[in-house]
Amino acid sequence: MQKGRKVYSPHFILSFNYMFARCPRNDWESGEDYPNFGQIRSDQSFNWSVFSIPLWTRFTDAQEYRDGYGVIGYKVKTIRETHIINPVFENDTFNILHKPLLNNYSHCELAQLKEVTKKQKRDLRMTFKHKCIRPLYPLKDRSKTQLMFDYSRMYLHRFVFWIRIALSTTTQE
Numbered sequence: 559m560q561k562g563r564k565v566y567s568p569h570f571i572l573s574f575n576y577m578f579a580r581c582p583r584n585d586w587e588s589g590e591d592y593p594n595f596g597q598i599r600s601d602q603s604f605n606w607s608v609f610s611i612p613l614w615t616r617f618t619d620a621q622e623y624r625d626g627y628g629v630i631g632y633k634v635k636t637i638r639e640t641h642i643i644n645p646v647f648e649n650d651t652f653n654i655l656h657k658p659l660l661n662n663y664s665h666c667e668l669a670q671l672k673e674v675t676k677k678q679k680r681d682l683r684m685t686f687k688h689k690c691i692r693p694l695y696p697l698k699d700r701s702k703t704q705l706m707f708d709y710s711r712m713y714l715h716r717f718v719f720w721i722r723i724a725l726s727t728t729t730q731e
Contacts, residue, residue: 577604
């Protein structure tokens, strides 16, 4: 829940953080490890690993749990450095913005900082395809061990995040 908490600058979204996106079951071909990346939008929304685990990405803004959705995750570095992975993009074409919603404080959005052609949007989808993780298939659950790992990652990312906030506050004083 947002509960009046602040929106954080992209400066605090670190390159090793993950952005989790849900993908509906009909985007997944039977037997495929990943969804159809042609469905990624240029205004894609995500859950930030500092405040979320992959499983929580299945919840809608109305707090409905959708087990028919799979979840994929991208490192922030992949999004920000798309130009390194695929040279058709300019440096600093994309970033991530923290945009909390009432029922989803970890909500972030893909920010397009430079013009992107239709062909580049297709290229973006294929670039992301080769640099993502798939923590959840549609209709599958995480094991207790996987959930422990997910919570550990979230709390580790949050710990580093709070250190970064503290250091930022200290240097401003």
